[in-house]
Amino acid sequence: MKMKVIGISDHGPSDDSTTANEVYFMTLERIPKKINGIRVLKGIEANIIDDKGNLDISDKTVNRLEYVMANFHEGSTYEDGGIKKNTEVMIKTIRSGKINVNTHPFHNHKFEIDIEKITKEACKNDVLLELDLQYIKKHINERNSLDHLENIKKMVKGVKRCGKKLIVNSDAHNIWELADDTPLKKIKKEIGLNDEMVINNYPKELFKLLKIDE
Secondary structure: OOOOEEEEOOEOOOOOOOOOOHHHHHHHHHOOOEEOOEEEEEEEEEEEOOOOOOEOOOHHHHHHOOEEEEEOOOOOOOOOOHHHHHHHHHHHHHHOOOOOEEOOOOOOOOOOOOHHHHHHHHHHOOOEEEEEHHHHHHHOOOOOHHHHHHHHHHHHHHHHHOOOOEEEEOOOOOHHHOOOOHHHHHHHHHHOOOHHHEHHHOHHHHHHHHOOOO
């Protein structure tokens, strides 16, 4: 696949579907920086667990990881508070300085948010917004896909307006899903996305944003 960088980010410990506890995330640093020439980034997809926008890992662990992603997830302790409250809580998390990526913000029918406000706040705080390809692949033909596409369009438009980039995640849960951007190619033109907006294409820029070395 000629990959140069891969990010590993299991679900945080408060998610009832996770296989990892906080000790696991603390020990990720023992994995070599490079394996067979591929830079391995150690991270997490954390859960927002309360109204203050806190995460389900300690600040100590946050500081030991190379990147932190986060959002609301079913099975964690945060309870849906409606679009206004959810947006306010997400903004608190974005402003906390603890996360680098807001995962799948367009997929919000379970925890509804104001995608335009979140996009603006993320850009202002140098937090990347994620396009989750497995979610797109799974839901693109469902009845609610039009809402998701509209949210993606708003997200892409907002990021473009700010002169920022977003991050694409294959969300691979096995080796056969790695680097599969087929779902994105099907909607790329429709959502107004171009290659220059995808930070995956610019590893050095990504490293600089994450404040880590190559």
